[in-house]
Amino acid sequence: MARLKDWFRQIFFWEILVGMAATLRHLFVRSVTIQYPHEKRALPNGYRGFIALLRYDDGTEKCVGCDLCEAACPSRVITVVSAEMEGQPLKRYAKEYTMDMTRCVFCGLCVEACPVNALGMTKEYEYATYDKRKLKLDKEQLLAIGDRAFPVREKRVEYQHPHAAFFNVAHRGYPAK
Amino acid sequence: MIEVAQYLVVVLVTIGVVMVTVLLHVAYLTYFERKILGWMQDRMGPMEVGYHGLLQPIADGLKLFFKEDIVPAQANKIIFTLAPILVLVPALIGFAVIPFGRDPIHIFGLTFRPYVTDINIGILYVLAFASIGAYGVLLGGWASNNKYSLLGGLRSAAQVISYELSLGLAIVGVLLMAGSLSLVKITEAQGGGLLHWFIIPQLVAFVIYLISAIAETNRLPFDLPEAESELVAGFFTEYSGMRFAFFFLAEYANMILVSCIATILFLGGWHAPFEALSFIPPVLWFVGKVYLFLFFYIWIRGTLPRLRYDQLMMFGWKVMIPLALANILVTSAVLYFVKG
Numbered sequence A: 001m002a003r004l005k006d007w008f009r010q011i012f013f014w015e016i017l018v019g020m021a022a023t024l025r026h027l028f029v030r031s032v033t034i035q036y037p038h039e040k041r042a043l044p045n046g047y048r049g050f051i052a053l054l055r056y057d058d059g060t061e062k063c064v065g066c067d068l069c070e071a072a073c074p075s076r077v078i079t080v081v082s083a084e085m086e087g088q089p090l091k092r093y094a095k096e097y098t099m100d101m102t103r104c105v106f107c108g109l110c111v112e113a114c115p116v117n118a119l120g121m122t123k124e125y126e127y128a129t130y131d132k133r134k135l136k137l138d139k140e141q142l143l144a145i146g147d148r149a150f151p152v153r154e155k156r157v158e159y160q161h162p163h164a165a166f167f168n169v170a171h172r173g174y175p176a177k
Numbered sequence B: 001m002i003e004v005a006q007y008l009v010v011v012l013v014t015i016g017v018v019m020v021t022v023l024l025h026v027a028y029l030t031y032f033e034r035k036i037l038g039w040m041q042d043r044m045g046p047m048e049v050g051y052h053g054l055l056q057p058i059a060d061g062l063k064l065f066f067k068e069d070i071v072p073a074q075a076n077k078i079i080f081t082l083a084p085i086l087v088l089v090p091a092l093i094g095f096a097v098i099p100f101g102r103d104p105i106h107i108f109g110l111t112f113r114p115y116v117t118d119i120n121i122g123i124l125y126v127l128a129f130a131s132i133g134a135y136g137v138l139l140g141g142w143a144s145n146n147k148y149s150l151l152g153g154l155r156s157a158a159q160v161i162s163y164e165l166s167l168g169l170a171i172v173g174v175l176l177m178a179g180s181l182s183l184v185k186i187t188e189a190q191g192g193g194l195l196h197w198f199i200i201p202q203l204v205a206f207v208i209y210l211i212s213a214i215a216e217t218n219r220l221p222f223d224l225p226e227a228e229s230e231l232v233a234g235f236f237t238e239y240s241g242m243r244f245a246f247f248f249l250a251e252y253a254n255m256i257l258v259s260c261i262a263t264i265l266f267l268g269g270w271h272a273p274f275e276a277l278s279f280i281p282p283v284l285w286f287v288g289k290v291y292l293f294l295f296f297y298i299w300i301r302g303t304l305p306r307l308r309y310d311q312l313m314m315f316g317w318k319v320m321i322p323l324a325l326a327n328i329l330v331t332s333a334v335l336y337f338v339k340g
Helices: A003-012 A014-026 A068-072 A109-113 A139-149 B002-040 B056-066 B078-097 B120-143 B149-176 B183-188 B203-216 B241-266 B282-302 B309-339
Strands: A051-053 A077-084 A088-100 A120-121 B103-109 B110-112
Touching: A014 B002, A014 B282, A051 A139, A051 B241, A068 A077, A068 A109, A088 A139, A109 A120, B002 B056, B002 B078, B002 B110, B002 B120, B002 B241, B002 B282, B056 B203, B056 B241, B078 B120, B078 B241, B120 B149, B120 B183, B149 B203, B149 B241, B149 B309, B183 B241, B203 B241, B203 B282, B203 B309, B241 B282
Parallel strands: none
Antiparallel strands: A051 A120, A077 A088, B103 B110
């Protein structure tokens, strides 16, 4: 009896009909495609995109030029040239701060290393360019990214701004707002 | 003199309308295929050019038109040039005998019939030209001077010859019942609703025809001549630009042609399935049935993987041809004893 059933299944192309039913079912399944340039993915809050230099609320740079990010960087992206503030021998700042984003692996170690939370990771990822020299960012460009990605300069920005990404190590463990 | 001029105008206009319609359907068939395959794989298919990619076939055509036309250095240039034409012309010429609708149209005192010509050996004519298409594929594969092309051409020749046999034999049952080779007469023999269509008495022949038609048009799961995972692109590996487009057009035109023939032979051509539905124009019934078959081909392509070569040959010779012969035997015996 089982053999007869198999025989009937074979002559009526049963397996093929089952397969065709599957494809027909998928004809009505909603497609999983995201039409990328027109619609974009919702990125998770821990997303590690472009790195930005941040400012205090009064607009001054947070960076004190300590060079720890340069030391932490595994792919030697960051170059910091530190200098003293004019007339304020105890205050230092980064005279030059360059990031060669062609080498960056977006590990976030520089953000973790920064003692003054001057670095942040944004959700920007569209940095394709025709000229790779444009990816060597100087301090002004990095600050501009920071201004763009974190327009609200408040304390504990990562708990307040919807775009706040993985921000820095010092605020970890704070209770959620 | 006036009669000759009128006749010429009627014939040329009919040919022009049929050609343009067929080529437009060919162009948009590629779009439907990509869309349906995309949906079946949970994708979207073409979306960028025009609303939901509706202008994609036109963009593709323009792109192919402006591509560089490369003839390989070691190729046989005459045959290499001839092959795409030899494939495309038979595919389009078969539409001359297809009756698309029922009623002639009268404009400016001229009578346009819904077919280019009605010859009394219509179906034989279509089959004959379909076999010429196989020459184009074989010669194109040979003239490219490429091993993949040659293998593709050889496979195509072997496949088309074996499946054309079962295709022709499957048709014989219908011809016995209709008593004519003319496609117009075969259509008219199926009037009077769903139960008079030849799909019901000739179900076996219908299934054989469907399977052989897929093999005949070199489509999945019988696309061995152009198996891209084994033979790059098979017989048109070396072709580019418009010549490639000719092969492409021919494949899709052949798809439409075999669907038209299947519609006429088994689904009653332009006849409506029920008398109550005959207010819909016959042409729409015809096109709808043709698209049913075209959807079926795309559906099969979205479902099945490619057959192995020996499986293909074994299925063709050991299953399809004996079945088709048995079908002829049974049909003719029944017709002889029942209808006398």
